[in-house]
Amino acid sequence: MTGEYAIDVRDGRMGRVMGRVGPYVQLRPPGGGKEWDCPPEHVRPVALGEVLRARVREINAQGRLP
Template identity: 45%
Template sequence: MCAQDVSTDRQEPARVPDPGTLMVDISRGGRVGEFRGVAGPYWSLRPMNGGTEWEAEPATVRPATAMERLGAENTRCNARSRGDVL
């Protein structure tokens, strides 16, 4: 699936990321999640260390920085070493 534009309440359309892209939901305190797809007007994100997917408004989601990606990958590796995530 390639990236596409989706209209939001803002003037510019939000760019839909490719599945698997790490995104930050600023409405949830900077929670990092893996983009899973579009669900109506919302984007579905999945926590890196497992757990329940959540939906976020595209206007409150941004791509993760390099440091945020590194932190999320480290969290996932730690969860895998404990057996929390396959």
């Protein structure tokens, strides 16, 4: 599951699974940002279309010039 995208069903945020810390799954927003903890029972898989949109946002964010 690490590296895959998931949805935090508590608020609908999508994040990339970065790992686990204690009982929580750590998610990071597409394109980077601050990780947040989510109880595993509140994590659901993401549909392919949602993943593709998230990857495009990540790639676009990486290509921005300062």
